Amino acid sequence: MKEFEQGKLMEVNGQDAWVIAGLGVVTADLPQGNDMCGVLRHNANKGCRTCTASRESLTNFSRDVPATSRYHHITDDQFKEIFDEPATTRQRRLCTEFGLRTRPSILDRLQEKGIYRHLKMCELFSQKGEDEFIKAWKNLEKPKKWSRLPNPISRNASFMMSDYLRLAMIMPFILNSFLESSSLKENESRSILRRIQESRINMAKNVIIACWVYVAKTMRIVFESKFTLDSYDELQKCLEEEMKILPKAYNYS
Ligand SMILES: [Zn+2]
Incomplete structure (x- = not known):
């Protein structure tokens, strides 16, 4: 997939074609979807992959959704903080605090919307x-x-x-x-x-x-x-x- 983001010469119907492809949509069930996002499973305290609501506040209607959503630039920093923590117990505590796994998913290494470069x-x-x-x-x-x-x-x-x-x-x-x-x-x-x-x-x-x-x-x-x-x-x-x-x-x- 990484190679395809850069473009790759392939033979299609006997002709050389320059193929550029990127990850568009991923379909998964709930636990697997969380794994793929690097978020703890849904039984964790912060086990939602789109927001950081704690378990008790999941049914709270007045929750400020934009303020509690997960954003890439924030999760990136949190993953870094977890990665930089040498002590395992403290690393675990950070994971619980952020609701994140110890490592981001392998899919994170792909460039989002790689095919839209010309935009x-x-x-x-x-x-x-x-x-x-x-x-x-x-x-x-x-x-x-x-x-x-x-x-x-x-x-x-x-x-x-x-x-x-x-x-x-x-x-x-x-x-x-x-x-x-x-x-x-x-x-x-x-x-x-x-x-x-x-x-x-x-x-x-x-x-x-x-x-x-x-x-x-x-x-x-x-x-x-x-x-x-x-x-x-x-x-x-x-x-x-x-x-x-x-x-x-x-x-x-
Ligand atoms: Zn949520």
Whole structure:
């Protein structure tokens, strides 16, 4: 899996293909799920893998859920504290206190959302571009029933799958509303122009917008509620276009 996150050359139907894959969803029953998260089993005092509620407060309706939830950056520190404790008894006590096992799960070593690397827009934007992007993203009217999207640049790590889908849908409109050559880092636009063998500076931004149009089109088909034989053809075409344009807009090496 680690190799797949970096990308791996494989033979698919007699053709060489560059395959990038990452961990998406894991299904497990309750005890096994806790093991996989590095959280103590559910009979422990803090045996819930999404929050740190103690056993007595599990039925407390007025509990402050956001304040007592488990967060990666906090659990990481707690695992470190447990790991750094040389005395076994004190290590046990820390495990009980945090509701964690002595070691994080092996799955923690995988990069979450490895396949979404190309969604990291900030690598292309200049400071001006980043400010403009945030402004345009805030100003764009989003459907009322969407939950609030986190800031795509600073809160990228807290994005859920559905947030990525929504962002992908509105991305072409956002980019189209502000993107100029000056919104991109100079070296980034130069390398885009080199990859598409163009000299007109404007073409760099056009490639980025076109790329996001294909991402949005592909996502729409992938999550279509009905799927016919024609949809497969359409999906195949979109994937091919996306495959051609992604390495032009984003540097994968
Ligand atoms: Zn809980």
